[in-house]
Amino acid sequence: MYLKTYRHGSEVLIAVCDCEILGKTFIEGHLHLEVSREFFGEDKATPSDVKAALSIATMANFMGCRSVEHAISLGYVERENVISINGVLYAQMVRM
Numbered sequence: 001m002y003l004k005t006y007r008h009g010s011e012v013l014i015a016v017c018d019c020e021i022l023g024k025t026f027i028e029g030h031l032h033l034e035v036s037r038e039f040f041g042e043d044k045a046t047p048s049d050v051k052a053a054l055s056i057a058t059m060a061n062f063m064g065c066r067s068v069e070h071a072i073s074l075g076y077v078e079r080e081n082v083i084s085i086n087g088v089l090y091a092q093m094v095r096m
Contacts, residue, residue: 004041014057015040018064026085035063060093
């Protein structure tokens, strides 16, 4: 997985995507998601790295089946809130 962390004041956003979809664009109907290197970064991360980043995140974006399934397994995303674009899973998390 790739992981990038953004900090703005007390907010921490993490972006996580599966390695094989970085740089690709997915379009289905009115949905259009670009998995850009600028947003998701180029730093590879282990599932443990993602878990540690999520522990301090106030928001997160997950793109890719493995990334989303990992977020679900950790309890940060509920399966009914996941969307699929051309078979690729996408989810967001906001801690309130």
